Amino acid sequence: MIDTVEQLAAEGAARIEWIRSRMPLLAALREEFAETRPLAGRTIGVSLHLDPKTAVLIETLATGGARLVGTGNHGSTQDDIVAALQASGLHLFGRRDDTLEDHRANLRRTLEARPDVLLDNGADLALGTVEHGFAHEVIGGTEETTSGGFRLREEGTDVPFPVIVINDSRIKAIGENRHAVGQSAVESLMRITNLQLPGSRFVVIGYGWCGRGVAQYLAALGGKVGVVERDPVTALEAAFDGHRVGSLEELLPWAEVVVTATGRPDALPAAALPMLADGAVLANIGHFPWEIDVDALREGATTRQVAPAIERIERDGRHVVLLAEGRMFNLAGPGPKGNSIQSMDLGFFLQARSLERVATDRGLAAGPQGVPVDIEHGVARAMLASMGAVR
Template identity: 60%
Template sequence: MSELLDRGAARTTWIRSRMPLLAATRRDFAERRPFAGRRVGMSLHVEPKTAVLLEVLAAGGAEVVATGNHGSTQDDIVAYLRSLGMTVFGRRNDTLAEHEANVAAVVDARPDIVLDNGADLVAGIVAADATRHVIGGTEETTSGGIRLRTELAGRVPFPTIVINDSPLKAIGENRHGVGQSVVESIMRITNLMIPGRRFVVAGYGWCGRGIAQYLRAFGGRVAVAEIDEIKAFEAALDGYRVDDLRNLAEWGEFFITATGHPGIVTEEVFDRMPSGAVLANAGHFPWEIDTAALAARAVAVTELDTAIERVDLPDGRELILLAGGRMVNLAGREPKGNSLEAMDLGFLLQSLSLERVATDAGSLAPGAQPVPDDLEREIARRFVRAMGADR
């Protein structure tokens, strides 16, 4: 355990040293203590950058009760956070059932502020009829924002600031952070060449834009599958081939999903893919690639390396699945996630939005809503100064 703790502490020390926006916020929160007497419940990837965020909240007086997302928890960081007195549930190899029990344990702790990623925690609070304990919270992702506005619409009586609605997050964290880290992770996991290879990106939201941009920057040939007419129009003007995913299935060598929606790569698409095609998911939930349908038709599934599976099909073709269809930049081998600068920005949005909930929840409407405009503009000013773009 000491070795695990030491590694988690050392990794977090390096990350913390490169996140100046959160460092300044930590000093400010330590002086003003905006979370004193508050319990923050979290369901978010437990990795070093998240540890720095939780340190900031704890410096502001928050009691933290947390768990990770399925498949992305890093055990050394759990050990480090527990050494700070935080209650953290979960391990990297938790089953889905164990992950759901971890979320339930955070719900049972009755947090009054929620820091969510994918709306699992809010859904659990609603199901447990525990909303009366909560004054508000934040949601990090596209997938969680969709859930709040569909299956949970009208059922969440407290304000939830959707960080993913922020143009700052869209540009800084999604386009550039996710774009860079997904391409980097695929390169690290597979050790395959990018230049000249054919990539199909499903979804041209901000994450899809970034993935396509960074693939092309490395020399990849990129096509985009997008059902929204306006986004398809944008992708075409950005110079990408644009078509239905079924029509692109025979052309592509790599397929990367980034939509936030389930059932994107289906049996019909599998049937058209060439042998050796590589499948990766960048979305929050492992539902964009229909891995259950793929496994059901397989004659054999072989683990070739950490985060690489070969799926042998009855017709002699083989498909390569990365990270089991989970978020490839956090569930794959040597997970790094988004760049430190991108998450310094994203977690500053989290910190100040959570502070607004803690100190002025009454000014916010119930339900899902964007980051307040005054916070957006203040954070943009801070980021430009921090990166030296004003010099």
């Protein structure tokens, strides 16, 4: 039992050590950054999942000369990792059991440090600099997620600094969103529920890169997969990939498990909830807990926690099961969490190179934009070399 901060930090440090030993791209970058110090004098504001893999990214940026201050994302913070980062002198904070208001306070605390570079998940910091009136002091940042990319383009038109949207990268789409999220979502579903996959019926809402990955890995393990996708060309792709394609009305009564993967609010809205089969399991893989209308699901119902991250919701003689309170169940659920180590080594190498570009190239245009092509190609070559795949 962990009963002291020192013990908690020691446990976190041991976990980080294991992850660090399996991230060769970031290891090479730390050696380079120790010499070049491209982030010297910069304060990087951080809002991201605080786990052992992100800790290695944070170490790498600190090696490059940056001062880091920030918080975890709501519901995914790992307390031993925060303790280990704090023990090493870094200004990272947040707890696993933080309420949403606690998390908002952590974001405000991060913004009060007046960072001039942002490492953002979900665009909370980028939009927060505009709200708090110091966006003109920020030279740029990165945004990791699908949801954050949507917010920047739809709400963030006043952001006066460049934001490299890592999620626009083909490397991120293929390596992390498709293969890593697909693998971790299926692994987490099996670990949390212990349900059988072969022969079971799954509906994936959204056939972007994450949805593609979830559907691919479910089908690879014998699941029957249906896809709800509003874009007709992408829906055609899902059909060519061998999945059943239909509307919510057509597929929800058939589904035993429903996974939302859109990055958008109300992917599974209140109006669709009566369509669910009795006993259906609901899970969200999107960044924000807004894809499933959890409030409508619980309204007037009897709810009880039947196992870690498993909530039974009963109404009118029927029930559904909600995983991880509608949060990212591969990060908010119990046990080992998140995308594979190698995929995050790749993704965080891309992230660090993009932050280096923001910090050193004042010629970037303002607003959200894709990863520069030369960075993408360089990162891809580095990953191929690390895999021994270069001919």
